[in-house]
Amino acid sequence: MALGSSAASAQVYYRWIDERGNLAHSDRPPQGFDYEVIAARSPLKRVVRAKEGAVPAEITPRAGNRFEPVERNSADQIAKKNPELCARGRSNLSILNSRSDIRLRDNNGELRFLNEEEKSAQLAQAQAMIKAHCP
Structure with missing residues (x-):
């Protein structure tokens, strides 16, 4: 019985x-983000708003468990215009363009300076956020 439930959960993943x-x-579903429940062997997905929290990893539509068709090759579907991410992208771009010495925290929480290659990558990422999330 336990093996069956873990096999069923392996057929579902979360995307955000x-x-x-x-x-x-x-x-596992994220906390604090809108996300999609994707059924691995099904053409269906369920969009879940952050305020709903974690939903059961069900892959069968039923009342209260709303699924809709998903396009497997379209990761941009959930990357809709997001005002918060737009503002963050613009803020990051402004900071990156106004300073030559940019510091970020590494995986250990230590501050370190970005080299030019890393700064270029951060600039590209900020521009991509603006393009994806700003009107």
Whole structure:
């Protein structure tokens, strides 16, 4: 019985846009983000708003479990215009363009300066966020 439930949950994954504007996938739903429940072997998805919290990893439509068709090759579907991510992208771009010495925290929480290659990558990421999320 336990094996069957873990096999069923492996058929479902979660997809959302993270705080940096990147597409994220996981076998667990995110906290604080709108996300989609994707059934791996089904043409269906369920859009879940952040305020709904975690929903059961069900892949069968029923009353209260609203699914809709999903286009597998369209990761941009959930990357709709987002005012918060637009503002963050514009703020990041402004900071990156106004300073030559930019510091970010590394994985250990330590501040370090970005080199020119990293700064260029951050500029490209900020511009991509603006393009994706600003009207």
